[in-house]
Amino acid sequence: MSKDIRLLQGNEACALGAIYAGCDFFGGYPITPSTEVAEEMALMLPKKGGKFIQMEDEIAGIGTILGAAAAGAKAMTATSGPGFSLMMELLGYGCMAEIPCVIVNVQRGGPSTGLPTKGAQADMMQARWGTHGDHPTIALCPSSVEESFKLTVKAFNLAEKFRMPVILLLDEFIGHMREKMQMPAPGELELYTHPQPTVSPAEYTHYGDGSSVGGPYASMGSGYRFNITGLTHDQHGFPTGRSDEIQWKMDRLKDKIEKHRPELLEVDQEFMDDAEIAVFSYGGAARSAQQAIREARARGIKVGLVRPTTIWPFPDQALEEILRKVKTVIVAEISQGQLLGEIQRLNQTHTKVIPVQRYDGEMLTPNEVLNAIVEVTK
Amino acid sequence: MAKNTDVMEARLTIEEDFKKGYDLPVYVYKPWCKSCEICVAFCPKNVLEMGEDRKPIVARPDDCILCKQCEIRCPDLAIFVTREKKK
Amino acid sequence: MRMHPSYEMLRPGKKFPHVWCPGCGHGIVQGAIIRAVQKLGWSRDEMVMVSGIGCSSRMPVYVDFNSLHTAHGRAIAFATGVKLHNPKLHVIVITGDGDALAIGGNHFIHAARRNADLTVILMNNNIYGMTGGQYSPTTPIGKRASTAPYGTAERDFDPCALAKAAGAAFTARGVAYNALELEKLIETALTKKGFSLVEAISPCPTLYGRLNKEGNAVKMLQWQKANTINIKAAEKLPVDQVAGKIITGIFHDVETVPYTEIYDQIIKKAQGK
Numbered sequence: 127m128s129k130d131i132r133l134l135q136g137n138e139a140c141a142l143g144a145i146y147a148g149c150d151f152f153g154g155y156p157i158t159p160s161t162e163v164a165e166e167m168a169l170m171l172p173k174k175g176g177k178f179i180q181m182e183d184e185i186a187g188i189g190t191i192l193g194a195a196a197a198g199a200k201a202m203t204a205t206s207g208p209g210f211s212l213m214m215e216l217l218g219y220g221c222m223a224e225i226p227c228v229i230v231n232v233q234r235g236g237p238s239t240g241l242p243t244k245g246a247q248a249d250m251m252q253a254r255w256g257t258h259g260d261h262p263t264i265a266l267c268p269s270s271v272e273e274s275f276k277l278t279v280k281a282f283n284l285a286e287k288f289r290m291p292v293i294l295l296l297d298e299f300i301g302h303m304r305e306k307m308q309m310p311a312p313g314e315l316e317l318y319t320h321p322q323p324t325v326s327p328a329e330y331t332h333y334g335d336g337s338s339v340g341g342p343y344a345s346m347g348s349g350y351r352f353n354i355t356g357l358t359h360d361q362h363g364f365p366t367g368r369s370d371e372i373q374w375k376m377d378r379l380k381d382k383i384e385k386h387r388p389e390l391l392e393v394d395q396e397f398m399d400d401a402e403i404a405v406f407s408y409g410g411a412a413r414s415a416q417q418a419i420r421e422a423r424a425r426g427i428k429v430g431l432v433r434p435t436t437i438w439p440f441p442d443q444a445l446e447e448i449l450r451k452v453k454t455v456i457v458a459e460i461s462q463g464q465l466l467g468e469i470q471r472l473n474q475t476h477t478k479v480i481p482v483q484r485y486d487g488e489m490l491t492p493n494e495v496l497n498a499i500v501e502v503t504k
Numbered sequence: 505m506a507k508n509t510d511v512m513e514a515r516l517t518i519e520e521d522f523k524k525g526y527d528l529p530v531y532v533y534k535p536w537c538k539s540c541e542i543c544v545a546f547c548p549k550n551v552l553e554m555g556e557d558r559k560p561i562v563a564r565p566d567d568c569i570l571c572k573q574c575e576i577r578c579p580d581l582a583i584f585v586t587r588e589k590k591k
Numbered sequence: 592m593r594m595h596p597s598y599e600m601l602r603p604g605k606k607f608p609h610v611w612c613p614g615c616g617h618g619i620v621q622g623a624i625i626r627a628v629q630k631l632g633w634s635r636d637e638m639v640m641v642s643g644i645g646c647s648s649r650m651p652v653y654v655d656f657n658s659l660h661t662a663h664g665r666a667i668a669f670a671t672g673v674k675l676h677n678p679k680l681h682v683i684v685i686t687g688d689g690d691a692l693a694i695g696g697n698h699f700i701h702a703a704r705r706n707a708d709l710t711v712i713l714m715n716n717n718i719y720g721m722t723g724g725q726y727s728p729t730t731p732i733g734k735r736a737s738t739a740p741y742g743t744a745e746r747d748f749d750p751c752a753l754a755k756a757a758g759a760a761f762t763a764r765g766v767a768y769n770a771l772e773l774e775k776l777i778e779t780a781l782t783k784k785g786f787s788l789v790e791a792i793s794p795c796p797t798l799y800g801r802l803n804k805e806g807n808a809v810k811m812l813q814w815q816k817a818n819t820i821n822i823k824a825a826e827k828l829p830v831d832q833v834a835g836k837i838i839t840g841i842f843h844d845v846e847t848v849p850y851t852e853i854y855d856q857i858i859k860k861a862q863g864k
Contacts, residue, residue: 181701182701187668190668194672197672198676201672346639351636353651362605364605511598511605522592579611580609581607581618582608
């Protein structure tokens with residue numbers, strides 16, 4: 127079989143990944159630099175019998191996919207900056223009501239209208255803490271066009287399995303970058319779709335399954351009638367004010383992440399075997415870090431790359447081990463230190479941590495990272 | 505305030521009362537009644553009045569014309585007509 | 592013996608009475624919705640009740656349908672997704688005056704514009720009940736609310752006129768007092784293709800009634816009885832006799848092709864059929 131190799135944008139690859147994953151519903155509102163995702167979905171979904179709808183704002187965009195997902199769709203929305211801010215309340219709704227969906231945020235510079243056409247990595251903390259209340263988050267960060275495709279597929283799988291919104295935290299650099307990728311053949315990537323309940327409708331409770339991860343749950347219209355609410359609820363989905371039931375629900379939400387960290391976390395490491403300096407980076411910035419490390423290695427500097435593709439939950443254990451192992455850590459990111467803050471939180475061994483940041487709308491360059499690496503060796 | 509009940513418990517209680525020989529044209533399921541008096545006020549034949557417990561009682565059952573004005577207007581589904589009108 | 596006919600449509604396991612205050616009109620509207628669905632003989636499995644936040648929006652949990660209690664103002668956005676994904680479902684949106692017309696106003700007009708195939712039951716009690724009686728987009732000018740202690744300075748919306756202007760296929764208004772007319776309007780709205788709105792005027796004796804000295808639930812329903820005119824009768828009356836009255840009935844009713852059906856044609860086009 128001939129290989130299907132294409133030249134694609136990160137945003138296009140994301141849309142193609144969604145289709146590959148079985149996405150059959152997209153709702154959203156146009157916003158730069160995410161719009162190509164919507165445009166691709168508008169083109170492709172009807173061909174597959176799926177549905178695309180352009181809503182009146184981003185709140186409606188996420189609202190409509192949550193409705194479609196509750197009715198059984200594999201649903202996605204895509205947005206950027208201000209649109210992501212508008213989606214925060216319903217992101218929390220999706221967590222509380224346990225509705226699977228994928229939210230793509232192609233990060234641009236902010237705050238406010240900020241830099242519509244320029245990239246940033248400054249929504250990392252918003253992805254984690256943007257909505258009110260304690261809640262779990264899953265966020266994935268691609269560093270290439272191919273990874274944009276693959277992590278979109280993974281985002282759908284995790285959403286289905288963990289029964290919650292999953293955020294694909296792209297950035298404008300990867301979203302608008304073009305590079306070639308080999309399209310995975312049908313069946314090549316694993317796809318997960320949640321099982322349907324087998325008990326009788328009378329026995330079914332929508333939140334009754336003790337293990338909330340990988341368990342069956344029904345869609346509206348499938349013959350299982352149940353209530354979904356954003357109010358804190360019991361196993362039937364009935365609103366509750368009872369502290370034991372509130373505790374049960376909140377623990378259920380927390381535990382589905384905390385007890386399943388190993389299968390969620392993914393940290394890519396390059397040249398780390400003998401590394402004395404580690405560059406921590408992710409998303410678009412990691413591409414420059416990668417190039418800088420190759421050049422530093424050519425000069426004989428023992429430096430490696432540590433690149434989480436799952437940014438939430440944060441890979442505490444893996445990164446802490448590296449902090450213990452290496453002499454110096456360089457944190458390369460396109461923000462004023464959102465990744466840095468997490469590293470400092472983990473840095474109990476007081477390893478030297480050096481930030482390399484840019485937040486002027488431009489891509490962090492390989493030279494900037496390389497200079498920091500060389501500086502360490504002096 | 506009476507104990508809250510689900511629809512299964514309500515049905516069982518009402519069916520039990522029917523079995524025991526309840527024979528009035530209107531039935532009031534008291535646990536769901538909030539004493540708003542709408543049924544009493546809008547009964548065209550003045551069949552109902554408020555009891556000492558602030559729940560409606562079927563005071564003049566013979567006057568009932570089975571019009572269901574109480575049933576359709578009760579916000580709490582707590583009152584209904586127990587017979588169909590003869591056609 | 593005859594059992595209460597609505598009981599078969601109530602949610603198993605859910606404790607009653609519901610959360611609404613004594614004499615709240617919302618319960619009367621709920622009864623009318625249940626009877627309308629029963630009359631149509633539709634399967635509960637095909638019914639989806641979607642609501643936002645507020646007093647009215649607490650309804651879905653009590654009815655044995657598929658139910659989706661969403662966020663404030665967003666019911667119509669969720670409902671649009673449910674219906675578009677699975678057009679076989681009958682989707683009813685339960686909303687209030689604040690939910691549909693203030694925070695959710697944008698979704699309301701756009702769903703009407705795109706002719707989403709939804710039946711919106713807007714329970715209008717002219718106030719924010721859940722939060723304690725603040726003025727809403729349908730509180731008449733000069734009326735009192737907890738945030739309008741001297742009377743409101745704002746004009747109110749006519750939801751039916753708004754929906755029609757935005758492109759709705761069907762608009763109607765009923766009052767809780769006339770529960771049978773309301774039931775009929777809801778039944779008609781449910782069978783309409785496209786965006787249909789039934790505004791149900793529902794008294795709030797606890798807050799609106801008390802703040803505006805309109806009396807208890809019985810007094811408020813009696814006022815509705817005395818001050819409601821059906822549109823057919825109203826059309827024959829001189830203007831001064833209609834002023835200040837609630838006009839009920841069907842205002843707007845046109846045949847349309849709903850959004851979901853047009854989208855099906857788009858799928859055929861994309862697939863080259």
